[in-house]
Amino acid sequence: MPTDSEAIDLGNGTKYTRVVWGDNNEWVGINEWHLTPAGELCGGWIPFAGTSYPAGQPTWDVISRAPLTLSPSLLCRSCQHHGFIREGRWVPA
Numbered sequence: 001m002p003t004d005s006e007a008i009d010l011g012n013g014t015k016y017t018r019v020v021w022g023d024n025n026e027w028v029g030i031n032e033w034h035l036t037p038a039g040e041l042c043g044g045w046i047p048f049a050g051t052s053y054p055a056g057q058p059t060w061d062v063i064s065r066a067p068l069t070l071s072p073s074l075l076c077r078s079c080q081h082h083g084f085i086r087e088g089r090w091v092p093a
């Protein structure tokens with residue numbers, strides 16, 4: 001099973017945890033965390049493209065791992081929280 005690391009702050013009320021998988025602890029994606037407009041914890045699984053983890057679709061392209069930049073934007077299906085992870089920061093869309 002994939003395992004989460006400690007949360008990393010992206011700013012603007014958004015954090016992520018690295019998700020690694022397999023014997024080599026391959027970094028296969030993140031769980032992204034934010035608050036809903038009502039202040040409840042919400043989040044989603046963001047699998048990276050091109051890893052050995054069978055994530056299915058969609059996946060996100062890793063433009064840079066350090067600082068983290070992903071493409072395209074992240075849109076929460078639950079609360080519509082929407083933005084970009086660019087250079088280790090959350091940029092609201």
Ligand SMILES: [Zn+2]
Nearest residue numbers: 042076079081
């Ligand atoms: Zn949400």
